[in-house]
Amino acid sequence: MMKNREPEHRAFLAWLIEQVVTLSIDAVVVAGDIFDSASPASYARKLYSDFIVNLQKAGCTQLIIVSGNHDSVAVLNESKSLLSALNVSVLAGLSDDLSEHLITIKDKQDNEAIICALPFLRATDVMLSESGSSADQKQMSLQQGIAKTYQDIYTLAESSKKHQHCPIIATGHLTAVGCSVSESVRDIYIGTLTAFPAQLFPEFDYIALGHLHRAQKVQKSEHIRYSGSPIALSFDEVKHDKRIIIAEFNESAELTTSEVVIPAFQKLAVITGNLASVIIQINRLIETGESVWVEVKIQESFYRSDVQVQLNDLVAATEVQILKVSTPKIDENSQLHGLQIETLDELKPADLFQKRLDCADAEYISEEQQVQLKTLFAQSIEELEQKS
Incomplete structure (x- = not known):
């Protein structure tokens, strides 16, 4: 957000x-x-x-x-x-x-x-x-x-x-x-x-x-x-x-x-833990009555699909706003990974281009070619910003 x-x-x-x-x-x-x-x-x-x-x-x-x-x-x-x-x-x-x-x-x-x-x-x-x-x-x-x-x-x-x-x-x-x-x-x-x-x-x-x-x-x-x-x-x-x-x-x-x-003119907080712990920490922030922007990092051994909705309901009509949520994702080998929920609004052009390169088949685009592509992309972005 x-x-x-x-x-x-x-x-x-x-x-x-x-x-x-x-x-x-x-x-x-x-x-x-x-x-x-x-x-x-x-x-x-x-x-x-x-x-x-x-x-x-x-x-x-x-x-x-x-x-x-x-x-x-x-x-x-x-x-x-x-x-x-x-x-x-x-x-x-x-x-x-x-x-x-x-x-x-x-x-x-x-x-x-x-x-x-x-x-x-x-x-x-x-x-x-x-x-x-x-x-x-x-x-x-x-x-x-x-x-x-x-x-x-x-x-x-x-x-x-x-x-x-x-x-x-x-x-x-x-x-x-x-x-x-x-x-x-x-x-x-x-x-x-x-x-x-x-x-x-x-x-x-x-x-x-x-x-x-x-x-x-x-x-x-x-x-x-x-x-x-x-x-x-x-x-x-x-x-x-x-x-x-x-x-x-x-x-x-x-x-x-x-x-x-410099004083902090907008309070930020990072909350980490399992869902139960996160809810307790968020409630403590709500009790302060202060405006707080929060990043939540859920740490559990399984994936929750409804966690974003549940947390948003918790902070509704309060001064606490949840801006980012990371939840665990289980891969084929059952290893725990952090999945960052992102939208296009949150990604800068260079980030989006890097994600596209990460999905590219290494057989067709070598590491050296990736470096060259990133350089050309950066130069193109710079030229566009110069003209704007």
């Missing part, structure tokens, strides 16, 4: 502005995925514009926005010129002139920092397509292209520094090696680059990364961090706090980071 997340996003943005005021934040950086799709709903566009206006009213006049893999470059660029008049920097897509990605910010004492505001780097931005290249060669080429782009902009920022202790900050929208990925994170480079090695980043003073939904450090590095998504986007994120990251520099460009936990 799909749910409208507008109230949560609205509450988060209001909370974020409160934090900006309370903590006297000088600049806000958004590291991609402003929207969840290339064709955002009208309410989402309004939330975006209202947030920018309200942030200006709150006294924070430095906002840097880079595009992510979910964003349409065309959509973000629609208001780029207008927003620049408000000192809002929108970097949607990689420019041929890297100097356009250098943003100088200042604090209240006029101390400066340079932000190398790089968006999601598409394969077409950083590598040439070569026919006959193997999957390993394409992966290496893409990795080298991303590393070179970061090295080039770092060199450019270094030459632009007005004084020795000017921090150089980078943004990025990618998956770094060794990081935790949640269920709702979409693969960026299907069939090529799985993750980018952090050691290939130049010596930036801080790197603000987007794409992964869990707040985390990259290989325990204090200066390379994901803030994560502001709200939980899948049930496997329930146990992880959402947070914003605050990076501060003193006059010697020494970094201090801190975190502020």
Whole structure:
């Protein structure tokens, strides 16, 4: 079941502005995925514009926005010129002139920092397509292209520094090696680059990364961090706090980071057990009177065909809503497997394509051909999103 997340996003943005005021934040950086799709709903566009206006009213006049893999470059660029008049920097897509990605910010004492505001780097931005290249060669080429782009902009920022202790900050929208990925994170480079090695980043003073939904450090590095998504986007994120990251520099460009936990504006819960146990747990949630969205994982040695109806009847006219149900399925060898009930509304195009490949006969489509098909499909989706 799909749910409208507008109230949560609205509450988060209001909370974020409160934090900006309370903590006297000088600049806000958004590291991609402003929207969840290339064709955002009208309410989402309004939330975006209202947030920018309200942030200006709150006294924070430095906002840097880079595009992510979910964003349409065309959509973000629609208001780029207008927003620049408000000192809002929108970097949607990689420019041929890297100097356009250098943003100088200042604090209240006029101390400066340079932000190398790089968006999601598409394969077409950083590598040439070569026919006959193997999957390993394409992966290496893409990795080298991303590393070179970061090295080039770092060199450019270094030459632009007005004084020795000017921090150089980078943004990025990618998956770094060794990081935790949640269920709702979409693969960026299907069939090529799985993750980018952090050691290939130049010596930036801080790197603000987007794409992964869990707040985390990259290989325990204090200066390379994901803030994560502001709200939980899948049930496997329930146990992880959402947070914003605050990076501060003193006059010697020494970094201090801190975190502020974001309140949960919509309670989520995962309930596991046999049907009797699940019913007890759901009744406890009902008794709280709180609005809760629930995923139920039934664990029994046999399959129940009526469990969805039974649970829906249980929560009818309450604040508890059951969004996902997993029930056991017995195969021919009587082995227990989890069966996830899914609808087309819940599946993204890449998920549906993968399911079709999984059903394909290996005799007719080899593993290498599957990799090639997934790459072509991902490229087609990306081109469609670019045009929309």
